[in-house]
Amino acid sequence: MASPTTITAVTSRVLDVPLPAPFRPAWGRGEVQSSYFMTLIEVHTDAGLVGITAAEARSETAVAIERFVAPHLIGRDGAAPEQLTAILKGAEIVGPPVYCMEIALWDIAGKAAGLPASKMWGQFASRVPAYCATGEVRSSEQRVEDCRRILAEGFKAVKLRFHSDDHRDDIQVVEAIRKELGDRIAIMVDANQAGLAPGFEGHRQWSFRTAVEVALELERLGVVWLEEPLPRHDYDGLRRLRDRLGTLLVAGGENNHGVHEFKLLIDRECYDVLQPDAVLSEGVYQMRKIAALAEAAGLLIAPHTWTHGIGLLANLQLVASVPNASWFEFPHEPPGWPASALSQMLVEQPWIDADGCLAVPDRPGFGIELDHEFVERCTVERHLIDKRSLQAIR
Ligand SMILES: [Mg+2]
Incomplete structure (x- = not known):
């Protein structure tokens, strides 16, 4: 019927x-x-x-x-x-x-x-701490200025992109931010080494030794996590890298697919922070199963969200329903890609509150209003x- x-x-x-x-x-x-x-x-x-x-x-x-x-x-x-x-x-x-x-x-x-999805799934949080995800490669001077603005906007954390020809130039950006702003801002780094869309092979692939060298420098600089330091299927390399680190977390997974591969990433001890995306990596409820496997292994979940505002809202409801979520990715790189660029198709465009957190919409489903x-x-x-x-x- x-x-x-x-x-x-x-x-x-x-x-x-x-x-x-x-x-x-x-x-x-x-x-x-x-x-x-x-x-x-x-x-x-x-x-x-x-x-x-x-x-x-x-x-x-x-x-x-x-x-x-x-x-x-x-x-x-x-x-x-x-x-x-x-x-x-x-x-x-x-x-x-x-x-x-x-x-x-x-x-x-x-x-x-x-009911909102997060409440159907057993709400854990009504708001989540967001980090400002940047998307371009910029000079040290510009990034220090950017971070001053990002702090003034209310963010507590920023993610930088490491894509210079010489990785030491990228490390200098973090050093400059630390020198000018101290520990006022938490820093994440994304190397995007796990795989690229076809046509972008001009990208410089890191060797295992480069990944180790960069990771140890970032650990010295008190960075929170290094994201995608190696190819997405280099399970052994990721584990070997992670074994050499203390406080620096290794993050990744946006380009891996399906509950079964995330189980493999967990079993092979590749990452501290898993980053599936409800648009790119697995279904949004299947991601709760990944989160449960991660929870049992003592790992964190921090979804990739750089797709569009609908994907951001879906991932937001998901993390609000699990106890082991880390910082939430919030793409914001003016002038080309301000936060509003991602969410233009929504009536209500998400933005952080005074504590740098994103409120989880209380509307039924995912709270998507076109x-x-x-x-x-x-x-x-x-x-x-x-x-x-x-x-x-x-
Ligand atoms: Mg990434």
């Missing part, structure tokens, strides 16, 4: 979201970005509840959802996500991962229950699967 949360249609649209100024991502050598693409997906139900999610992609995910996912969701109960994850995991065999779809299903479940006018303006492509189109396909 059809329930009010029976799925009736899945619509996807590709958005080209503008940035306010040119942005030079540290992880994309030579690239100057003026916009970013995302695929917004809406899962419609009988009673009119709509589950919202988004992929970090152009058409490829929209096509994968249209072909491999949506036809198997029509007629199923959207508020029963664990009954549908097998479809999402199966789709991964034949197309790009569609982890983001679990967000839409839990959004329906939350809206049907009238700015429909903005979404319409940025739409460059549309896809729809419902009962009628399904009949046409079959």
Whole structure:
């Protein structure tokens, strides 16, 4: 029998979201970005509840959802996500991962229950400490100035990007910040060595020895964590590196996929801080299973969030429901990528409070409220699967 949360249609649209100024991502050598693409997906139900999610992609995910996912969701109960994850995991065999779809299903479940996801899952926190994630490579002088601004904005922590030709130039940036600002700001470092999108091979790959040298210097400088110091499948190298460290944590995982690989990362003792992303690495509720495995091993969870505002909200609800979350990634790199750039499609754009924390939205589901006018303006492509189109396909 059809329930009010029976799925009736899945619509996807590709958005080209503008940035306010040119942005030079540290992880994309030579690239100057003026916009970013995302695929917004809406899962419609009988009673009119709509589950919202988004992929970090152009058409490829929209096509994968249209072909491999949506036809198997029509007629199923959207508020029963664990009954549908097998479809999402199966789709991964034949197309790009569609982890983001679990967000839409839990959004329906939350809206049907009238509860935010974090409360359905046993809320641990109502707000989480956020760190300011930068995204460009900048000079020491500029970074000291940036950190003064970041502190004035209320952040307690910053993440820097290490991508210079000579890694000693990157270390000097941390030294300059420590010299000018002392311990007033916690520092994380991201080396983005785990893997890059195709086309960015100009990136300088660190050797194991470079990773050790950088890590020991960062430990001396009191840095919180070093992120992705080695390739994402170099399980032995990550463990050997971690074995040589004391206070410096090793973080990573945004480019690893699935509960099973995160279990492997935990069993092989690769990381202190696991960084799955509900858009990129595993379904949002599957991430709770990763968090539980991490908790049992005494490890922390700090999701990657640099995709779009919908992904940020999903990861935020997730960390608010687990006891072993660390600092929360909050992308903010003006002028090209201020925090608002990530969340332009939302009516309410997340920002930190006076303590540098992000409040967890108390609205049902993930608290995603779309700015429909903005979404319409940025739409460059549309896809729809419902009962009628399904009949046409079959
Ligand atoms: Mg990263």
